[in-house]
Amino acid sequence: LARKAMSVLLSWGDRGRQRHALTELDEHLLRDIGLTRYQARIEALKPFWCR
Structure with a gap:
């Protein structure tokens, strides 16, 4: 779970x-x-959590 969370944060x-x-x-x-x-x-105005 911690690895997944870290991966998501790095992606953001x-x-x-x-x-x-x-x-x-x-x-x-x-x-x-x-x-x-x-x-x-x-694209730049999109929130970091949106794809």
Whole structure:
């Protein structure tokens, strides 16, 4: 149970960092990954616990 909880917490932290990183990408990089600035912003606004 403790391992599962730790895994979930680590996943949440990773997800939060990745979403924040989306807000720092320039237009060229966003285009490369197939996202618009609007889509990146919407994704970044999601709570860390949501997939």
